Amino acid sequence: MNRSEHQDTRETILSAGELLILSKGFSAVGLSQILAQAKVPKGSFYHYFKSKEQFGVELIRRYFSHYGQVLDELFNQPEKSGKERLMSYWLHWFETQTDECCDKQCLAVKLSAEVSDLSDDMRLMLKSGIDAIIGRIEECVVLGIRDSSLPAMLDARLTAVVLYQQWMGASLMTKVRRDDSAIKTAMMMTEQVLASDSVFKKES
Incomplete structure (x- = not known):
């Protein structure tokens, strides 16, 4: 072969x-x-693959590699402001997590709660991938602050971490409730956070 x-x-x-x-x-x-x-x-x-666990690790690695390509398409749009790029990302998340087609949904959401206690190797691969996504979101927040589409006093790191965690939680609640109410709330809260510099304000 x-x-x-x-x-x-x-x-x-x-x-x-x-x-x-x-x-x-x-x-x-x-x-x-x-x-x-x-x-x-x-x-x-x-x-x-040496085992099902190693298969799981490679599956997660592959998922985040593909997800990085999606982020490239959403965030590398020079004609859009930093805020517009961020909102296109959250809209993409909204559309995929409320789509009934399972192949469009988030593997990180699906596996985070299930495998974190089963396999430390899979947990660490999930953590690495999620940390990378949060880093990309943070970079986009910084861009939005620089181009004045986002409030100047936003704490970019804290904003990225809290918003990502909010959307992960909302995606899990979407599975529990089997409706889009949690995701809609996440979108509403995201819009409010990105419009205010008093929510996640930089420490002086």
Whole structure:
């Protein structure tokens, strides 16, 4: 098997696994289900992954790599202000988390509560990916402060952390309630935070 075929088969397994796990959760999906979905022989799995846990780590790594490309598209729009870029990100989150198609939803939301106590390696990969996203949001807040589309006294780091945590919590509540009320509240609160310099104000 050449390198291209190796990568194609590995990607097929990861892609099939992501769809199943988004729908059913990590623990509820067995290797046989993943391989059947991927149409790959059972013996092939351990050629690419040492264990289901390592598969989970690589699945999360792959997810955040793809998510980074989405952030590039949303944040690298020079014709838009920093605030407009941020709001396009939250709108994207709103649309994907309220979409009934599971393949559009957030793997980080799906796995954070489930696997953090099951696998430290998976937890650390989630933490690394989430920290990177918060860093990108912080950079966009700084841009908005510089171009005056956001209040000058906003604490960029605190704003990024709190807003991301708010949206993660709202996404979990959306699953519990099976409606979009929590996400709508998150959007309303985000708009208020980004319009005021008295909520997350820099310390003087």
